[in-house]
Amino acid sequence: MYKNFDELFNNKEFFKKTKSMLLIGACDKTSLEAVADATSRGIIEPILVGKKEKIEELLKDNDISIDTYEIIDAKTSNEMCEKSINYIIENNCDFLMKGTVNTSEIIKSILVRKKELLTNKLISHISLLEIPYLNKIISLSDTSINIKPNLEEKAEIIKNSRDFLIKIGYIKPKVAILSSIETVNEKMQDTVDAHELKLLNQKNVLDNCIIEGPISFDLAIDEKAAKNKKYKGRIKGDADLLIAPDIVSGNLLGKCFNYVPNSKFAGVILGVKFPIVLTSRASSKENKYYSILVGGMSTKEE
Amino acid sequence: MYKNFDELFNNKEFFKKTKSMLLIGACDKTSLEAVADATSRGIIEPILVGKKEKIEELLKDNDISIDTYEIIDAKTSNEMCEKSINYIIENNCDFLMKGTVNTSEIIKSILVRKKELLTNKLISHISLLEIPYLNKIISLSDTSINIKPNLEEKAEIIKNSRDFLIKIGYIKPKVAILSSIETVNEKMQDTVDAHELKLLNQKNVLDNCIIEGPISFDLAIDEKAAKNKKYKGRIKGDADLLIAPDIVSGNLLGKCFNYVPNSKFAGVILGVKFPIVLTSRASSKENKYYSILVGGMSTKEE
Numbered sequence: 001m002y003k004n005f006d007e008l009f010n011n012k013e014f015f016k017k018t019k020s021m022l023l024i025g026a027c028d029k030t031s032l033e034a035v036a037d038a039t040s041r042g043i044i045e046p047i048l049v050g051k052k053e054k055i056e057e058l059l060k061d062n063d064i065s066i067d068t069y070e071i072i073d074a075k076t077s078n079e080m081c082e083k084s085i086n087y088i089i090e091n092n093c094d095f096l097m098k099g100t101v102n103t104s105e106i107i108k109s110i111l112v113r114k115k116e117l118l119t120n121k122l123i124s125h126i127s128l129l130e131i132p133y134l135n136k137i138i139s140l141s142d143t144s145i146n147i148k149p150n151l152e153e154k155a156e157i158i159k160n161s162r163d164f165l166i167k168i169g170y171i172k173p174k175v176a177i178l179s180s181i182e183t184v185n186e187k188m189q190d191t192v193d194a195h196e197l198k199l200l201n202q203k204n205v206l207d208n209c210i211i212e213g214p215i216s217f218d219l220a221i222d223e224k225a226a227k228n229k230k231y232k233g234r235i236k237g238d239a240d241l242l243i244a245p246d247i248v249s250g251n252l253l254g255k256c257f258n259y260v261p262n263s264k265f266a267g268v269i270l271g272v273k274f275p276i277v278l279t280s281r282a283s284s285k286e287n288k289y290y291s292i293l294v295g296g297m298s299t300k301e302e
Numbered sequence: 303m304y305k306n307f308d309e310l311f312n313n314k315e316f317f318k319k320t321k322s323m324l325l326i327g328a329c330d331k332t333s334l335e336a337v338a339d340a341t342s343r344g345i346i347e348p349i350l351v352g353k354k355e356k357i358e359e360l361l362k363d364n365d366i367s368i369d370t371y372e373i374i375d376a377k378t379s380n381e382m383c384e385k386s387i388n389y390i391i392e393n394n395c396d397f398l399m400k401g402t403v404n405t406s407e408i409i410k411s412i413l414v415r416k417k418e419l420l421t422n423k424l425i426s427h428i429s430l431l432e433i434p435y436l437n438k439i440i441s442l443s444d445t446s447i448n449i450k451p452n453l454e455e456k457a458e459i460i461k462n463s464r465d466f467l468i469k470i471g472y473i474k475p476k477v478a479i480l481s482s483i484e485t486v487n488e489k490m491q492d493t494v495d496a497h498e499l500k501l502l503n504q505k506n507v508l509d510n511c512i513i514e515g516p517i518s519f520d521l522a523i524d525e526k527a528a529k530n531k532k533y534k535g536r537i538k539g540d541a542d543l544l545i546a547p548d549i550v551s552g553n554l555l556g557k558c559f560n561y562v563p564n565s566k567f568a569g570v571i572l573g574v575k576f577p578i579v580l581t582s583r584a585s586s587k588e589n590k591y592y593s594i595l596v597g598g599m600s601t602k603e604e
Contacts, residue, residue: 133563143482147489180445180553187449190550217557218584225584248492249551251482255519256558261435282520282527 001170001240002137005130005264005290011169014297018042020091021277021292024084024106025077025099026050028281029062034288035097036064043296049074049084050099077101081109088274089116094299097277097292103144110272121271122146122156125278126164128294129257130264134221139165139241140257143250144278145269151193154243155206158197160270161241162209168297175201176220176239177213178249182231190214190245197243210234213243217253266290268298275299303472303542304439307432307566307592313471316599320344322395323579323594326386327379327402328352330583331364336590337399338366345598351376351386352401379403383411390576391418396601399579399594405446412574423573424448424458427580428466430596431559432566436523441467441543442559445552446580447571453495456545457508460499462572463543464511470599477503478522478541479515480551484533492516492547499545512536515545519555568592570600577601 002008009015023035026048032055038044048055052073058064072087074080080101088096098106110117125144130137141161146153158175165173177194184195194213201211212235218225223237244250258265265287269276277295279288304310311317325337328350334357340346350357354375360366374389376382382403390398400408412419427446432439443463448455460477467475479496486497496515503513514537520527525539546552560567567589571578579597581590 133561147487178550178554180550185449188550217554218561218582222561228584244554245550248480248482248490248547249554252480252519252546252551253554253558256555259435259520259524260562280520282530 001173003135004137005128005266008128008137008168009290009293011297014168015041015043015293018045019094019296019299020045020047021095021097021295022047022049022084022088022093023097023099024049025080025101026071027054027058028099029058030283030285031097031099031288032058032064033062033285034292037285037289038292038296039069040065044292046070047072047087047093049080049087051075077105081105085109085113085117089113093274095275095277095295097295098279100281103278106276107145117273119271119273121160122153123269123271124157124160125267125269126161127254127265127267128290129254131257131260132262133260136240138221138239140250140254141241141243143244143247143254144267145247147247149246151196154193154197155200156271158206158209158211158241158243161243164268164270164298165241166208170240173209173240174235174238175209175211175241175243176215176235177211177243178217178220178245178253179214180216182215182219182233184214188214193245209241212239215239217242264290266294268295270298303475305437306439307430307568310430310439310470311592311595313599316470317345317595320347321397321598321601322347322349322393323397323399323597324349324351324386324390324395325399325401326351326408327382327400328373329356329360330401331360332585332587333399333401333590334360334366335364335587336594339587339591340594340598341371342367346594348372349374349389349395351382351389353377379407383407387411387415387419391415395576397577397579397597399597400581402583405580408578409447419575421573421575423462424455425571425573426459426462427569427571428463429556429559429567429569430592431556433559433562434564435562438542440523440541442552442556443543443545445546445549445556446569447549449549451548453498456495456499457502458573460508460511460513460543460545463545466570466572466600467543468510472542475511475542476537476540477511477513477543477545478517478537479513479545480519480522480547480555481516482518484517484521484535486516490516495547511543514541517541519544566592568596570597572600 021044191214200206220239226236275298323346493516502508514535522541528538577600
């Protein structure tokens with residue numbers, strides 16, 4: 001659908017209104033630089049949570065100017081998480097960005113206030129990737145949250161990702177349930193689940209998308225490979241969304257993608273009342289900036 | 303250790319003697335081209351198994367000249383496997399290459415004659431990869447044979463791969479047990495196994511290598527990432543061998559590696575009395591040729 005990130009972010013509809021974004025664990029240079037960029041372009045109004053003195057020092061030392069920022073002082077990562085969650089609930093923030101704290105700490109703090117923060121949806125992560133050898137943006141779920149999703153949870157992950165893709169402009173996204181083969185093997189639970197998900201799609205239980213699986217990586221992303229292997233599935237190298245069998249396979253695949261020279265990445269957690277921009281601490285300033293943009297695109301409708 | 307495939311294959315020690323190689327399912331253009339190359343360089347003496355007429359036609363039509371070849375006629379893939387296995391046992395071939403038949407069919411035929419063909423080792427696959435953004439060859443196991451290896455089987459996979467790497471010149475190869483994190487989480491069996499494997503290494507039960515795990519992809523292959531994250535493991539972005547948690551994660555990772563522009567690949571099955579060169583049907587002529595060279599390097603000692 002979208003050829004690259006430029007085309008995706010060119011969609012001005014999503015950035016008409018400046019959104020409030022809270023950065024949790026703000027003592028991180030590249031995160032602050034990305035936040036400053038997004039702030040200066042009017043995309044976000046940031047709230048920074050962390051050791052106040054250190055944040056101010058970091059901003060000064062690196063000539064990062066965030067004119068309209070608010071800093072909430074917090075010493076430990078536990079305190080940062082608690083204060084952030086409280087602030088979000090009281091002030092109805094648009095979205096959250098993970099800085100120096102661990103994902104698991106944020107999730108724990110959310111679960112303490114789950115009545116206010118959770119919906120009836122599963123929490124799941126989506127990565128958007130611009131890979132130079134592909135001719136379009138490809139998405140991948142779930143590389144970060146659900147350890148070993150069962151069939152029901154995989155269906156929920158697909159729904160979260162599908163709804164997000166439709167929100168940003170896709171019509172019937174093509175969803176590839178990744179495996180190592182194209183046939184169902186009872187000894188490989190991922191192939192059994194993939195087949196079940198395809199059936200749920202054919203029965204319109206899981207609708208508004210095209211689901212194919214089990215399908216191997218090459219047939220999902222490479223039209224030539226699908227043609228050479230005379231693959232008869234409804235996805236022939238043109239998948240929009242890849243669903244990983246579990247967290248470890250998704251994580252390895254996502255990271256291997258990230259190392260492709262000149263690739264770009266953006267990631268966000270879906271299924272909570274406010275989306276959480278989630279990047280690795282080692283991510284570049286650019287990828288953090290892209291993730292903020294994607295976070296802004298994934299907030300609730302006005 | 304080896305910077306790239308050129309350096310690896312420059313090791314003339316391994317190619318002093320021409321070896322006999324049987325291609326099972328020979329009606330495949332790129333396989334025949336790779337075989338012809340290796341034959342003309344005196345690396346192998348090939349035996350081709352498949353539909354004789356078709357093979358001869360394919361050789362003629364594509365101007366592939368294999369002077370010293372023998373063709374064994376077989377119609378079905380089942381017949382090809384059976385005749386190949388019989389031939390290998392009777393003639394004591396050096397190694398085997400998979401052509402158009404399925405891996406599972408070959409394995410089935412081997413199991414029928416397991417007394418003659420199996421050792422007390424587990425059968426496992428190793429991929430050797432030259433990835434332009436890495437500064438050395440990296441290996442990956444097991445992407446093709448063992449569906450969900452348990453702790454014991456993972457130890458056997460490591461032994462097969464370690465022994466092969468030592469055979470081709472490595473001293474104490476660095477083995478990274480891949481995961482999505484660096485800490486042990488009881489809910490993630492792969493992290494528990496990784497930790498156990500590391501302990502077996504520290505107790506010298508699994509020796510002649512350095513095992514680290516659980517370790518994420520970036521810390522295993524990227525020295526900068528390991529440094530930035532202040533990672534304290536014994537492998538800091540300099541892994542020689544990556545061990546995948548299971549077949550689906552290994553397969554996804556291996557294929558994602560293969561799509562890195564200008565990457566090179568070679569793969570072989572270890573743990574049988576004769577190694578089996580195993581490439582995907584979609585592999586390029588070059589990768590099939592590299593796999594033949596690696597197959598030749600992995601045969602038993604004279």
